[in-house]
Amino acid sequence: MYICFMSNSKLYKGSLTTIILKLLNENDRMYGYEITQKVKALTKGELNITEGALYPALHKLEAEGLLDVEVAKVDNRLRKYYKLTENGTKETVNKLEELAEYIKTMQALVNPKLA
Amino acid sequence: MYICFMSNSKLYKGSLTTIILKLLNENDRMYGYEITQKVKALTKGELNITEGALYPALHKLEAEGLLDVEVAKVDNRLRKYYKLTENGTKETVNKLEELAEYIKTMQALVNPKLA
């Protein structure tokens, strides 16, 4: 099964953390595979997160204290549920502000008439 | 003089090519330093392109045949004027479409209620 982080565009580079935090902010707790499926569904197949991108990103967020992990066994298969810590929730707010700022800035650059 | 590509956010990763192409699409020809100043002005200081990011990016676009370069000497100082090739103009359209798509996709992820 071939998975790639994005269709083609390099613009998604640097966006994965924002996406993960936001999804966890909405869904309380999620496991890795669930995140990939949710992203695929929400973007109608536009965005497919690679495992090689996702798992290291989750481990890093955990190491930074933004996520807590809880291991569970479902149907004899391993699942690692992630949820936001208090700091993780704060960081989510920051990341969403950064995204809004990014969009505003880029629009000022590519569409200066509207600025 | 301290210059950094962006305020703080990692979201700008992968955006530099789009920015360069769009500016050249609007201004016919520009030189590197001019691009940094234009970006600073358009974003009101929000975004400052580093030389370490800009010059390699320009060289790469030239190597890919998206930009043509013309060297000039102004006030006894060197300038390298860049302009879009035909392929560069086509690629600019692609990059702008990708940016619009990126924004749409990210909004679907962070604000699913509006999707």
Add this chain to the structure above:
DNA sequence: CAAATATACATAATTTTCTTATGTATAAGT
């Protein structure tokens, strides 16, 4: 019932893109 696909994790080598730090040189402002 065998094979393929889906679920679920992980990591390692490599590439891309940027940061940070330098380096060179001239012009202009203080």
Add this chain to the structure above:
DNA sequence: ACTTATACATAAGAAAATTATGTATATTTG
């Protein structure tokens, strides 16, 4: 004189992804 601005360049390192594997169980399908 000294600092800042203009104007280019590159090299070492970090960060974040791609691409390619690897392991293992469950489910679907021919």
